[in-house]
Structure formats: structure tokens, C-alpha cells
Amino acid sequence: MKPFSYERASSVEAAVRTVAATPGARFLAGGTNLLDLMKLEIEQPTHLVDVGRLPLGQIEATADGGLRIGAMTTNSQVAADARVRAAYPVLTQAIVAGGSAQLRNKATTGGNLMQRTRCSYFYDPSKPCNKRIPGSGCAALGSLAKAGAILGTSDHCIATNPSDMGVALAALGASIETLSADGATRSLTVGELHRLPGTTPQIETDLVVGEMITAVVLPPPPKGGQIYRKARNRASYAGGLASVAVAGGQIALGAVSLRPWRATRTEAALASGATPTEAVEAELAEARSEGRNPFKLALISRLAVAALTQAQGDAA
Amino acid sequence: MKTKITVNGQAHVLDLDARTTLLDGLREHLNLKGSKKGCDHGQCGACTVLVNGVRINACLSLVAMHDGDEVTTIEGIGTVGNLHPLQAAFLERDAFQCGYCTPGQICSAVGMIQEAAQNWPSQETGDLEAAIALTDAEIRERMSGNICRCSAYPQILEAIRDVVGGAA
Numbered sequence: 001m002k003p004f005s006y007e008r009a010s011s012v013e014a015a016v017r018t019v020a021a022t023p024g025a026r027f028l029a030g031g032t033n034l035l036d037l038m039k040l041e042i043e044q045p046t047h048l049v050d051v052g053r054l055p056l057g058q059i060e061a062t063a064d065g066g067l068r069i070g071a072m073t074t075n076s077q078v079a080a081d082a083r084v085r086a087a088y089p090v091l092t093q094a095i096v097a098g099g100s101a102q103l104r105n106k107a108t109t110g111g112n113l114m115q116r117t118r119c120s121y122f123y124d125p126s127k128p129c130n131k132r133i134p135g136s137g138c139a140a141l142g143s144l145a146k147a148g149a150i151l152g153t154s155d156h157c158i159a160t161n162p163s164d165m166g167v168a169l170a171a172l173g174a175s176i177e178t179l180s181a182d183g184a185t186r187s188l189t190v191g192e193l194h195r196l197p198g199t200t201p202q203i204e205t206d207l208v209v210g211e212m213i214t215a216v217v218l219p220p221p222p223k224g225g226q227i228y229r230k231a232r233n234r235a236s237y238a239g240g241l242a243s244v245a246v247a248g249g250q251i252a253l254g255a256v257s258l259r260p261w262r263a264t265r266t267e268a269a270l271a272s273g274a275t276p277t278e279a280v281e282a283e284l285a286e287a288r289s290e291g292r293n294p295f296k297l298a299l300i301s302r303l304a305v306a307a308l309t310q311a312q313g314d315a316a
Numbered sequence: 317m318k319t320k321i322t323v324n325g326q327a328h329v330l331d332l333d334a335r336t337t338l339l340d341g342l343r344e345h346l347n348l349k350g351s352k353k354g355c356d357h358g359q360c361g362a363c364t365v366l367v368n369g370v371r372i373n374a375c376l377s378l379v380a381m382h383d384g385d386e387v388t389t390i391e392g393i394g395t396v397g398n399l400h401p402l403q404a405a406f407l408e409r410d411a412f413q414c415g416y417c418t419p420g421q422i423c424s425a426v427g428m429i430q431e432a433a434q435n436w437p438s439q440e441t442g443d444l445e446a447a448i449a450l451t452d453a454e455i456r457e458r459m460s461g462n463i464c465r466c467s468a469y470p471q472i473l474e475a476i477r478d479v480v481g482g483a484a
Contacts, residue, residue, distance in 0.1 A: 006317060006334040006380045032376050035337070036357050048334070050381055076370075080436040085444040096439045100461025101428065102364055106372045236439070236460035 001038045008050045012179055012214060015051050020181030020210025027051050027212055029072060029111035032103050037116060040123065042132060052108070056214055059083065065220040068177075071110030071213045075165065076101070078109060088218060090226035090245050094168035097230045100237045110213040112165045113176065113193060117204050117258050119159040120145055130156045134202045142291050147241065150287040150296050151257040157201030158290055160255050161194060162239050167254035168228055170262045171245035175217045181210040187217070191252075194259030201258070224248025225314035229307040230255075231299055242300040246311040253283070256300050266304070276308035319383045323348065324392030332379055339363045339374035342389060350390035350419045354463070361462030364420040364427070365389050371427025373461075390419035393426060402426060405475035413466035421462050425476050428458045432480075450480050 006028075009015035019025045024046030028034060031052075037043035056070035059081050067088070069078055078084055079095040099107065121127045121139040128137035140148055140158050148158035169190040177187050193205050207213075230243040243254035249270055251263040269279035280301050289297055319330045323346060330341060339356075342348045342365070354362035356375045363374040366388040394400035402422050405411070412418045432448045440457040441448060448454070455476050456469070464472065 001335045004334055006378070008380075008383070028381070031378065031381065032358060032373070035376050035378065039356065052381060076431075076436060080434070085437065089444050092437055092444055093439070096437055096441070100358075100361065101431065101438075101458055102361060102371050102373045102424065102461045103358060103376075105370045105427075106377065236457050 002041060002044045002046075004038075004046050004048055006048045006050065009054055012051070012054050012056070012212065013183070015049050015054065016179050016181045016210050016212050018047075018049050019212070022047050022049075025049055027114075029108040029114075030074070030106040031111075032099075032107045033111065033115040040125070042123065042125065043116075051212065056110075062217065067218045069109050069216045069218065071108060071215055073109045075099070075104040075107045075109065075112060078165075079104065087221045088168075088172060088226070088247075090171060090228050090247050091165070091168040091218075093226075093228035094164040094230075094243075094245055097228060097240075097243070098164035109165070109216055112163055113169075113190070113213060113216075114205070114207075115163060117159050117161045117194065119147060122159060130197075131159065131201045131204075134200070140290075144292055146292045146295070147239070147255070148290050148293045148296075149257045150289055150293065150300070151253070151261050151284075152196040152259065153257070153288055153290070154197045154199065154201070156199055157197035157258065159197075159201070159258060160239075161257065161259050162255070163260065164228070164230065164240065164243060164254060166190060166260040167243055167252045168245040168247075169216060169218075170252035170260035171247045171250045172221070173219050173247075173250060175219075176213050177215045177217060178207060178211050179214050180208065180212075185214075190216070190260060191262040197258050204258070222248030222250055225311035227307050227311045227314065229303050229310075231303055242296055242303050244300070244304045244307045246307050248311075251304070251308065253300060253304060256287075256296060263304070266308075270308070276305045276312070279308070280304045317380055319379050321379065321382050321384075322386045324388060330379055334378065334380055336379045337375055338365070338367075338377040338379055338382060338387070341379040342374060342387070348389050348391050351423075352416055352419060354417065354420075359463070360417070360420075361424055362417050362420040364424040364462065366423055366427055369427075369430065371424050371431075388423070388426075390423055393422060400426070401479045402475065405478040406472070409471045409475040409478065410468075411471035411475040412464070412468050417462060417464045417466075421459070421464065421472055424459060424462045425479075428455075428476075429480060432458070450482060452477070455480075 127139035240255035354360035
């Protein structure tokens with residue numbers, strides 16, 4: 001790791017002010033992704049502002065019948081919450097499909113959303129990567145890697161967003177609340193948080209420097225069955241090759257794009273009476289396979305159709 | 317910077333480079349060599365310790381993040397003369413070959429049993445609103461963050477099964 005200074009934030013307001021005012025500063029929550037990348041010197045912050053103990057660790061009911069999940073709740077805490085399990089089972093299923101128990105015990109809700117979108121070439125400093133060094137090229141294009149994205153990609157990046165939790169949040173229509181250094185707060189949907197790569201894949205989210213996620217807000221659960229399905233290389237503790245979250249008529253796909261991919265075309269097709277197969281085909285019409293990953297088209301297609309069929313059966 | 321930390325019941329004040337991970341702090345500065353450095357990236361689980369009773373990867377955490385925390389390492393789980401039931405079961409079932417992953421496996425199992433007792437779900441949990449039953453599939457899934465290069469997994473499962481009881 002490169003040298004850095006460390007401080008524990010005294011308040012959310014102080015944390016966002018410090019990170020905004022200090023070049024090279026970063027928020028540190030659970031640390032499970034940031035410290036890993038710092039060891040590899042892919043991330044080289046000069047100052048860490050530890051926000052892990054800020055009073056954002058609660059899960060509260062909202063007036064409209066949803067839940068507000070504090071950004072510093074742990075992944076394990078959210079997955080185990082009785083209200084989440086009863087009303088948002090797709091969220092619990094997605095969280096426990098990600099990482100290991102040790103990681104979920106440390107990783108936070110806000111940190112999970114802010115983990116780096118990545119591929120194996122991002123992790124390999126001997127290879128060009130437009131996310132690590134803008135303009136250096138993309139070693140993943142045309143490579144032997146099988147994990148590349150197929151939706152919303154560009155000629156500059158085909159990494160995938162690794163979050164399982166984010167896929168469920170996208171399907172549930174969840175929003176994030178943020179605070180900026182000037183005191184401004186705003187709300188944006190989880191689907192809007194991550195940018196598509198275009199020519200600037202190093203910019204992963206819509207947040208500005210010093211802007212911090214303070215909560216994730218779940219609207220009341222949609223009517224209908226909920227399910228999370230994930231396909232991967234091992235039975236446990238492996239990133240997804242493809243995943244799908246279904247919450248009633250709302251669907252999101254994972255491990256196929258640089259963001260949790262809300263499948264709006266599938267949703268529209270289903271709403272007009274299409275079969276699950278037709279509805280998934282509508283979403284994948286513009287999918288772009290690359291090198292060794294054409295299998296992902298078939299995999300995500302079959303997985304999504306199976307999940308939709310199962311969710312419809314559960315709801316019936 | 318100064319960090320107050322209690323390890324296995326003993327209070328310490330550490331004043332270390334901010335880069336020092338909890339794992340390196342335990343091993344190199346408190347001379348507790350039981351927690352092992354395997355991958356150093358949270359992939360193998362050999363560094364698993366309990367922080368305020370919850371299992372985490374000590375390699376992916378900084379000492380500075382643990383001011384005021386209570387850490388339990390394998391040295392605090394049991395002693396040669398007073399083995400923890402999991403330690404005794406690992407010996408009885410021969411649940412290791414080289415032993416390098418064993419401290420992490422046992423600390424992880426201690427945390428895992430507590431998580432199940434609090435009814436925390438896993439991806440093997442079918443009914444999210446029912447009480448957790450620690451089936452073999454549940455135990456394997458909940459221990460998937462701990463890798464055993466010697467592949468003593470069947471014996472590790474048997475040892476944990478001996479302690480938690482119940483049928484497979």
C-alpha cells in the first residue's frame with residue numbers, strides 16, 4: 001500500500017466536507033473492496049475518512065410502507081432483517097449470494113454500491129485498462145476473458161458491476177439518498193447511480209467528489225413473486241456470470257453490464273402480454289457479445305426466463 | 317495514530333503506521349501468530365477473527381478502524397489444557413492436514429454457529445421466515461469463505477457437525 005493518513009469522521013457533514021476539500025481523499029466504510037485494491041496499488045488514496053461508525057446503521061419503516069436502510073448497515077444485517085426477509089426476499093437472496101459471510105459481516109450497504117466495477121484486467125497492472133489509466137486501452141476486448149459485459153458496453157470498457165445486492169435493489173426500484181459538501185441532499189434511483197462507460201469508463205457513478213450515500217430507500221414491495229437467481233463458476237463465493245432479480249413485474253439483470261441492468265424492455269413486453277421468452281429476447285436484442293463471452297447471451301436468457309417463470313408460478 | 321484495542325481480553329494501545337492491517341497488527345505487533353496470512357485479499361479465510369463477536373477477514377481491515385473493539389483470535393478461543401469444543405472436534409475428526417487454515421476455520425465456525433443461532437439466513441436457506449436448521453448444506457455454504465488447500469472439507473464438516481449436533 002502507498003502511504004496515507006487516516007481519520008475517523010465525527011459526523012456525516014464533517015466527512016463529506018473533508019473528502020471534498022482534500023485532494024486524494026476517499027471514504028472508508030467496511031473496506032473490503034477499497035483496501036483490497038489499495039494493496040494492489042490500483043487505488044492510491046492519500047487520505048482515508050473512516051465513515052464506518054457514523055450513525056447510519058439503522059433500518060427504519062418509511063411513511064409510505066417502505067424501508068429506509070442506513071448506508072452503514074452491514075450486508076449481513078440487511079439480509080437478516082425480519083422486515084427485509086418478509087417483504088423483500090429478493091434482497092436477502094441477492095445479498096447472501098454475494099461474497100463470503102466474513103465479507104458480508106464487514107461490507108456496508110453504501111460500500112457495496114460504491115465497490116469498483118471491474119474485470120480481471122482491471123486487477124492486472126501489467127495490462128492496459130481505461131479505468132485504471134484513462135486512454136491506455138482495454139485488454140479485455142478480444143481477450144480470453146469470459147466475464148465481459150454484453151449490455152451498455154463501449155469500445156473502451158466491458159467490465160461488469162459485481163454487486164448482487166444492487167441487482168435486487170434495481171429490480172425493487174430502490175433509491176439512494178446522498179449528502180454533498182455544500183449541504184445539498186438528493187435522491188436518485190439505484191438504476192441511475194452507475195454510468196455507462198462511453199469514452200470515460202474511469203467515471204463509474206453519477207456522484208461528485210465528496211458526495212456520500214447516506215441511505216437506500218425501498219419503496220413498498222411490488223405485487224407479485226420475488227426471486228434472485230445467479231449462475232457462476234462455483235457453488236458459492238464466486239462472482240456471477242449472470243444473475244437476475246425479479247420483483248413482481250420489475251426485472252433487473254446482473255453481471256451483464258457496468259451497472260445493475262433494469263430490464264425495462266422485458267418489463268414492457270411482459271406488461272403487454274408477451275411470454276417470458278419473448279420478453280427476455282426483447283431486452284437482449286441489442287446485446288453485444290465479445291471474444292469468448294457469447295455464452296453469456298444464452299446463459300442470461302435462460303436464467304431470466306427461468307426466474308420469470310418461477311416468480312409467476314410463486315405469485316399464482 | 318493510537319488505537320485502543322482489546323485482544324483476547326487484554327487491553328492494548330497500538331501506535332502504528334495507518335497501513336497496518338488488523339492481521340499484521342495481531343501477528344507482527346502483538347505476537348499472536350495463530351491468525352494466518354494466506355491470500356491477504358479476503359479470498360481464503362485463513363485470517364478470520366472475531367471482532368465484537370462477529371467473524372471478519374483480518375487482512376481486509378486496518379488496526380486503526382478497530383479503536384475500542386474487542387478482538388478474539390484462535391489464541392483466545394481455547395488453550396492446550398482447555399480446548400474449545402470445536403478444537404477438540406477438529407482433533408478428534410482429523411479435520412486438517414497441514415493445519416494452516418485451521419485457526420481461521422475454527423474462528424469462522426465459532427462465528428458461524430452464533431450467526432445461525434441468531435437465525436441469519438444463507439443462500440441455502442429455503443424458507444426465509446422459518447428457523448434455521450444447520451443441515452450439511454447450510455454448514456458447507458456458511459463456511460465457504462474458508463478454503464482448505466489440503467481439502468479436509470469432509471472432516472471439517474464432521475467436526476462442526478459434532479459440535480452443533482443434529483442430523484445431516
